[in-house]
Amino acid sequence: MIIEIIMDVVLPIFVLIGLGALMHRAFQLNLYTLAKINFYYITPAVVFLSMYESSMSPALLGSVTLFYVLYVVLLYGVSSIVSWKRKFKPGMKAAFTNSLILDNSGNYGLPINQLAFKGDPLATSIQALVMTFQSLVTFTYGVISVQRAKSDGTLKAALIGFLKMPVPYALVLGLIFHVFRWPLPEFAAKPLGYIADSMVSIALLTLGAQIIQYLLRLDRLDVYISVFLRLLIGPAIGFLLIYALGLKGIPAQALLIASGMPTGVNSTILAEEYDNEPDFASQTVLISTVLNIITITALISLSKFVG
Incomplete structure (x- = not known):
């Protein structure tokens, strides 16, 4: 089973990440443009379709929401205890907490989900929902925590940033079309399908290009x-x-597989944007992504026995 998971899920993922790293090293890809393509073009299409085609009941939607809220609260509690024990300063505490609660559920988690579950609509819709919640946490708590550590961040600024994101709107629209059983016209369905089909390759190429920027250090x-x-x-x-x-x-x-994602690139973006422990943030992204080869293999194996 483990060999099958490595060959069918993990290895294809890291081959694509590696190709992204090589492409960036050879051609110096425009990471800003790649990030925009993923965030404003591919991800909204995937989220919309996953909600539109979802078989998730209202009860399950509530359970997933409750799971995620409790998951983030408990991780925050763990982070607070460690930060207190390690006597972190405000800036380091914010960076450390973000490294735990801001995971890579988008351009890494969605491809893992699609390969592990062979595109099962229910599994995809759950991962898309988790990714949307993750975006909410990133652009509210994640931004505010770093802003307050460095200056005087406001909830208003963070909420404005969140409202500019297309993913929540795609999720709501997908749910509306699903609930009212509105048929999707062919001229919209086909383009959305083509866009969503590109998600795995483009998202992982982008991730590879992003993490190759960081120099590996082993001394922290x-x-x-x-x-x-x-x-x-x-x-x-x-x-x-x-x-x-x-x-x-x-x-x-x-949800078990989703709980084992590596630290998200957004934690590094926030750290660099506000000059708040960028070295720590980049190292957690790089090392957690590399070591995830082992842990995600174990989690996918373990998930077969859950439930």
Whole structure:
């Protein structure tokens, strides 16, 4: 089973990430443009279609929402305890917390989900929902925490940033079309399908191009603490919540895998934007992504026995 998961899911993912890294090294790809293509073009199409085609019931939607809220709150609690023990200054505390609660559920999590579940609509819709929640956390708590560590960040500025994102609107529209069973006209359905089909290759190429910018360093204990909590304690919390909420089958499997994503590139973008521990942030992204080869293989194997 493990060899099959490595060959069918993990290896294809990291081949594409590696190709992205090589492309960036050879041609110096425009990362700003790639990020915009992913964020404003591909991801909204995937989210809309996953909601539109979803078989998620209102009860399951509530369960996934509750799971995610509890998951983030518990990770925040773990981060606060570690930050207190390590006597982090405000800036480092913000960067450390972001490294735990801002994971890569988009351009890494969605491809992993699609390959692991072979494009199952329910699994995809759950991952898309998690990614949308992640965007909400990024552009509210993530932004505010760094702003307040460096200056006087406001909730208004963070909410304006969130409202500019297309993903929440795509999710709501997809749900509306799904609930009212409105047929999608062919001239819209086909382009959306073509866009969504490009998601795996383009998202992972972008991720590879992003992480190759960072030089690997192995001399920061705080980075290893963060990676340990992100890749091992995060899934452990996810497993306990799945059990506590009585989730079964594909929802349980999808959420367990989603809880084991590496640190998201957004944590580095925020760190660089506000000059708040950019070295720490970049190292957690790079090392957690590399080590995720091992942990995501184990999680996908374990998920077969959940529920």
